[in-house]
Amino acid sequence: ALMKEISRSGELTELSPERIWQEFRRGLNETSPQAFIKTLYQCDALEQLLPELNRCFHTSDNMLDVSCNVGKRTLAALEYAAKQNYSGEVRWAIVLHAIDSNSRPKNIIAKVLQNKNSDDNAVKAISKRLRVPNDYGDLAGLVAYYIEFAIQAKSAKPDIIISLLDACDAWRRPERFGDFLRTCEALISTSPERSHQNLGSIAFLRTAFELCNSIDAKEFVAAGIRGEAIGESVRNARKVCVAELKNQF
Numbered sequence: 001a002l003m004k005e006i007s008r009s010g011e012l013t014e015l016s017p018e019r020i021w022q023e024f025r026r027g028l029n030e031t032s033p034q035a036f037i038k039t040l041y042q043c044d045a046l047e048q049l050l051p052e053l054n055r056c057f058h059t060s061d062n063m064l065d066v067s068c069n070v071g072k073r074t075l076a077a078l079e080y081a082a083k084q085n086y087s088g089e090v091r092w093a094i095v096l097h098a099i100d101s102n103s104r105p106k107n108i109i110a111k112v113l114q115n116k117n118s119d120d121n122a123v124k125a126i127s128k129r130l131r132v133p134n135d136y137g138d139l140a141g142l143v144a145y146y147i148e149f150a151i152q153a154k155s156a157k158p159d160i161i162i163s164l165l166d167a168c169d170a171w172r173r174p175e176r177f178g179d180f181l182r183t184c185e186a187l188i189s190t191s192p193e194r195s196h197q198n199l200g201s202i203a204f205l206r207t208a209f210e211l212c213n214s215i216d217a218k219e220f221v222a223a224g225i226r227g228e229a230i231g232e233s234v235r236n237a238r239k240v241c242v243a244e245l246k247n248q249f
Contacts, residue, residue, distance in 0.1 A: 012048040020049050021130040028091040034078040041071070052099050052122050057167060061098055063148055070098045077186040086182050092136045093143040093183045096123050100144045141178065142168055143183045150184040153201040154249055158242035162207055162235060181206055191225055204249045211245060212238040 027036035037053075040046040046054040057071040077094045077125045099122045123144045127137030149156070149164060154162075169206075170177035181202050220233040 006196055012045055015049075017130045018199075020099075021132055024049075024092070024095075024130070025088060028078070028086045028095070032079070032093050033081060034075040037078065038075055050095075050126070052126060053249060056098055063098070063151075072186065073190045076190040077151070077183075077191070080189045084186070086186065087135050087179060089139045090179050090183045092132070092185065093140040093179070094186060096126065096140040096188060097143050097147055097183070097208055099126070105109070105160045109195075123152070135176075139179055139183070142180050146180070147187060150181070150205060151188060151198050152202050153198055154246070158239040159238070161240050161242050162212070165209055165212065169234055171213060174209075174213065177209060178206075200249060206247065208242050208245055211241045 019177070027033060027040075028038055031161055037046070040049065041057055042052065046057070053074075060068040061070060063073075074094060077097075078091055080204060081091050082139060121141075121144075123141050124137070126132070127140065132140075146164065146168070153164070165171070165177070168177050168180060185199060185202050188202065191198070215234055215237045216237075217230055217234050220230050225233050
């Protein structure tokens with residue numbers, strides 16, 4: 001009751017963006033981050049601190065093959081992430097994963113090929129408003145945009161898989177791509193009846209990246225290939241790897 005009174009008094013709106021972010025960071029790194037978010041919602045504080053999540057907390061979206069209720073999915077995924085000891089970046093990405101769901105492209109291929117770096121999206125706006133560190137904001141943006149593609153990755157063509165890895169900057173940021181997959185895994189786990197099938201897509205993406213990342217451009221240079229043809233040769237070799245891997249999944 002006291003927390004509700006504080007929320008309704010407007011005191012929370014006087015907190016600095018830095019203070020709000022520090023409270024989220026601390027709460028999400030607790031052993032039960034789902035309890036932190038649930039408490040904020042129940043005492044009406046979430047409406048003041050993160051209104052974008054509050055608005056969609058009890059709505060359902062069209063994300064395929066996962067628990068459709070945004071709030072329940074978020075809490076369950078946070079619980080999973082905590083049990084797996086996933087990073088704070090992963091937990092923040094879970095919190096924001098459904099914020100932009102209505103503005104995502106519906107076509108999978110368009111989603112991967114379109115420029116996701118627009119400043120006109122809610123996840124970037126939240127990151128800017130709360131002055132969220134780049135590592136947290138960047139991962140949240142990737143997850144919000146590509147989660148649905150990751151769930152269906154096994155059915156995509158090899159060149160689209162490579163485009164996803166390019167878009168995620170997986171080659172230069174392998175640890176962040178690992179966090180992307182871990183976030184997707186936590187969200188997929190919220191639908192027990194489909195999780196086994198969809199976790200196969202995450203395993204597929206993880207293996208595809210490992211195989212593709214092992215391809216060394218030096219081999220093509222040694223074979224006499226020069227200039228832009230080196231990059232084309234590497235990409236073609238990666239596509240062959242992914243095509244062969246698809247036959248195993």
